Amino acid sequence: MRIYEDLRVVQTRVGILQSLVAGLIVLLIIHFWTLQVVRAKYFRALAENNRSRLVTLAAPRGPLLDRNGRVLVENRPSFNVLLTPEDAEDLDGTVAKLGRTLGMGEAQLRERLVRRAQFRPVVVKADAPLADVAALEARRVELRAVSVEVVPLRSYPLAAAAAHALGRVGEVTERQLQSPEFSDLQQGALVGQAGLESQYNRSLMGKDGYRRVIVNSRGLEVAEADRRSPVDGPSLTLTLDSHLQAAMDRAFAGRAGSAVALDPQTGEILAMTSTPAYDPNKFSTGIEPALWGRLSTDPGTPLVNRVIQGQYSPGSTFKLVMATAALEEGIISPDTTFYCPGYLSVYNTVFRCHKASGHGVVNVHQALALSCNVFFYQLGMRLEINRIAAYAKRLGLGAPTGIDLPYEAGGLIPSPEWKLRVQKAPWYGGETVSVSIGQGQVNVTPLQMARLAAVIANGGKLVRPHLVRSRGGQPVSEEAPPDQGFKPQVLQVVRSGMAAVVAEGTGGRARLPGIVVCGKTGSAQVVAKSRFDKTPTLTSVLPHGWFVAFAPAENPRIALAVLVEHGGSGGEGAAPVAHEILAAFFGLKAPTEPGVAGVTDPETED
Numbered sequence: 001m002r003i004y005e006d007l008r009v010v011q012t013r014v015g016i017l018q019s020l021v022a023g024l025i026v027l028l029i030i031h032f033w034t035l036q037v038v039r040a041k042y043f044r045a046l047a048e049n050n051r052s053r054l055v056t057l058a059a060p061r062g063p064l065l066d067r068n069g070r071v072l073v074e075n076r077p078s079f080n081v082l083l084t085p086e087d088a089e090d091l092d093g094t095v096a097k098l099g100r101t102l103g104m105g106e107a108q109l110r111e112r113l114v115r116r117a118q119f120r121p122v123v124v125k126a127d128a129p130l131a132d133v134a135a136l137e138a139r140r141v142e143l144r145a146v147s148v149e150v151v152p153l154r155s156y157p158l159a160a161a162a163a164h165a166l167g168r169v170g171e172v173t174e175r176q177l178q179s180p181e182f183s184d185l186q187q188g189a190l191v192g193q194a195g196l197e198s199q200y201n202r203s204l205m206g207k208d209g210y211r212r213v214i215v216n217s218r219g220l221e222v223a224e225a226d227r228r229s230p231v232d233g234p235s236l237t238l239t240l241d242s243h244l245q246a247a248m249d250r251a252f253a254g255r256a257g258s259a260v261a262l263d264p265q266t267g268e269i270l271a272m273t274s275t276p277a278y279d280p281n282k283f284s285t286g287i288e289p290a291l292w293g294r295l296s297t298d299p300g301t302p303l304v305n306r307v308i309q310g311q312y313s314p315g316s317t318f319k320l321v322m323a324t325a326a327l328e329e330g331i332i333s334p335d336t337t338f339y340c341p342g343y344l345s346v347y348n349t350v351f352r353c354h355k356a357s358g359h360g361v362v363n364v365h366q367a368l369a370l371s372c373n374v375f376f377y378q379l380g381m382r383l384e385i386n387r388i389a390a391y392a393k394r395l396g397l398g399a400p401t402g403i404d405l406p407y408e409a410g411g412l413i414p415s416p417e418w419k420l421r422v423q424k425a426p427w428y429g430g431e432t433v434s435v436s437i438g439q440g441q442v443n444v445t446p447l448q449m450a451r452l453a454a455v456i457a458n459g460g461k462l463v464r465p466h467l468v469r470s471r472g473g474q475p476v477s478e479e480a481p482p483d484q485g486f487k488p489q490v491l492q493v494v495r496s497g498m499a500a501v502v503a504e505g506t507g508g509r510a511r512l513p514g515i516v517v518c519g520k521t522g523s524a525q526v527v528a529k530s531r532f533d534k535t536p537t538l539t540s541v542l543p544h545g546w547f548v549a550f551a552p553a554e555n556p557r558i559a560l561a562v563l564v565e566h567g568g569s570g571g572e573g574a575a576p577v578a579h580e581i582l583a584a585f586f587g588l589k590a591p592t593e594p595g596v597a598g599v600t601d602p603e604t605e606d
Contacts, residue, residue: 055213059206060152062233064166064196066242067268067469073166073197075152078285079128081136082121085113088145098124098146101135123188126285127153154190154197154284160277161249162240164305165269165405165467167195168280170287193283195305196236196467198406203471206233234472239268247584248273251577257544257564258306258446260465261581264454264550264559267463267481269403271581274306308401308408311443312563315522315570316371317546318392318438320452320494323364325391326379327490334493337363340374347430351377368497369505371521373437380436385427388435389415394484396451396462397444403465411448414441438522449548450561456494457518457550457559460486499553509575510549512582518556519549519578521570542566545573551582558585 064073081102088094099106102125112122125132133148154169170193176182181202182191192201209230214223248259248271258274278295282288287295295303304310326332342358344351353359353373359366367375380388392398398413412418414435416427434440447465454463461481468476498518501507507519523543545567550559560578567573 055211057209057230058151059208059230060232062204062235065235065237066240070242074155076155077150078153079133080123080149080151081125081128082147083124084121084145094145102132156280159279162245163277163280164274165195165272167197168193168283169197170283199404204233207231236468237470238467239469241270244271244585248581251580255564259562260307260447260450261558261560262450262465264457264556267465269465269467272307276300276302278302307446308405311409311411311445312544313442313524314438314444315524315546316438317449317520317522317548319376320520321392321395322376322379322436323494325383327493331382337361338375338378340372344374344377349430351433365497365500369500371506376436377433380432385432389413395455397448401447401451401465404467409445411445412443446561446563450559453548453550454559456491457556460484506571507575510579515551515586516553517549517551518553519547522546523569542568546570547574547578549578
């Protein structure tokens with residue numbers, strides 16, 4: 001009986017032992033399955049990485065050239081310091097040594113290692129100086145996980161000039177990597193982040209190459225197994241003229257605002273500036289957080305392209321729309337006159353002219369030249385808001401122009417339907433009176449106003465502004481601009497009035513010797529004039545000064561819009577800037593001092 005009981009204990013113990021052995025065997029089988037099947041790809045890559053390494057050969061982005069072949073954006077060679085954590089026997093020690101060698105903090109280096117693809121090197125320092133490269137080469141054995149590659153770096157010789165048109169590059173963001181457009185890129189890739197660099201990013205990027213090298217047990221290269229050369233991105237030839245661009249930037253020195261010049265026949269943009277601006281070279285290697293903070297919080301908004309994103313009241317430049325609409329609709333003829341006593345009392349409100357004593361009896365030609373508000377109040381009441389809105393849109397206002405730049409604003413041309421939908425309120429006649437001189441809710445961009453000048457100059461064709469002439473040597477075709485169907489005699493009357501603005505009216509400071517300039521001044525009120533009159537120290541809220549123009553009057557070659565923020569009146573603030581730009585375009589050796597004799601005091605305009 002006792003023997004039987006002893007056997008039962010032994011049998012229980014043997015069963016437990018057998019179960020343990022079986023369990024261990026199952027665990028081993030699962031582990032082997034995991035190693036050989038589930039994680040086979042990982043260990044194959046790890047083994048391959050121990051004997052070979054894939055080195056990316058970055059493709060240079062295509063250069064940007066001006067219309068005459070001058071370089072606007074190019075590439076220069078630079079050194080990137082790379083760290084491959086899998087190659088480091090002691091990653092903490094490697095990071096510490098690398099930080100001391102490069103003069104960087106360990107926390108800064110570790111931050112770059114947080115998000116990365118496995119077995120992919122991480123750029124820990126871009127555009128490293130030669131001293132850092134020499135120091136790393138001297139420590140090549142102890143820093144076997146560190147390498148240096150030569151990469152093309154984007155260079156902007158013009159610095160801040162034309163920065164908003166040309167754009168900038170920067171490291172691809174996490175959000176961008178999640179979009180289909182950038183899904184094939186790796187973290188650290190440089191892509192266009194603004195301007196033409198962003199709009200034509202894929203065209204400019206080219207195709208990266210690679211080198212597959214064999215390394216020894218110490219991680220040093222011993223042979224090259226395979227190579228594919230990178231394919232350079234194609235060049236873009238732009239419509240910009242670098243000489244005119246430089247002149248435009250000089251003319252804006254110390255002023256905030258924007259200007260854009262285009263060919264009125266084709267829509268090719270000849271020059272574009274928005275100030276204050278930024279230096280895109282600061283972004284090429286990854287902008288410092290402190291500098292980004294200053295740029296993004298700067299009240300001067302240097303990151304905003306005012307030419308296509310700035311939305312302003314057009315002021316008296318809108319009178320070009322009013323004159324065209326009234327003549328086209330037969331509301332007035334070139335001989336129709338209205339009496340201006342200095343004000344108009346209507347809708348229980350007194351609307352004043354900028355000249356308190358009035359302009360007397362004026363026709364449309366004189367009203368444009370002298371910028372008589374009362375004349376255009378009369379037109380506004382006769383046209384009414386729906387026809388005003390229809391003609392403004394027909395002339396290209398209130399909608400994006402379609403320029404080949406991202407994030408273009410559309411502006412606003414108000415209407416009763418818009419007000420009812422947005423403000424849940426009816427339209428009042430007094431609002432039409434304000435709209436008739438470009439005030440109230442009307443908002444336009446400088447590019448829209450330059451196109452407005454082009455429509456009047458070219459006989460009524462609504463061109464599409466664009467910046468690219470050819471890609472990789474192949475011309476970019478443009479559709480013929482649609483003809484808006486304005487009567488030639490109507491546009492001739494408006495052109496005659498614009499010529500009088502410069503010859504004898506409020507735009508005298510834009511005159512050029514021997515060249516007939518057609519223009520229109522305007523002032524966009526920032527605060528109510530009554531408040532400004534009571535507080536003359538409010539210089540920061542002076543009106544924005546407008547000047548739109550084209551020249552010469554016959555066979556125009558350039559259309560232009562200038563906006564000087566807080567520049568006062570258009571005749572005083574914007575017309576002199578336009579004068580310098582036009583003088584440079586027509587090859588005058590030095591800007592001439594425009595005569596202003598007999599010009600209405602521009603400080604009182606609008």
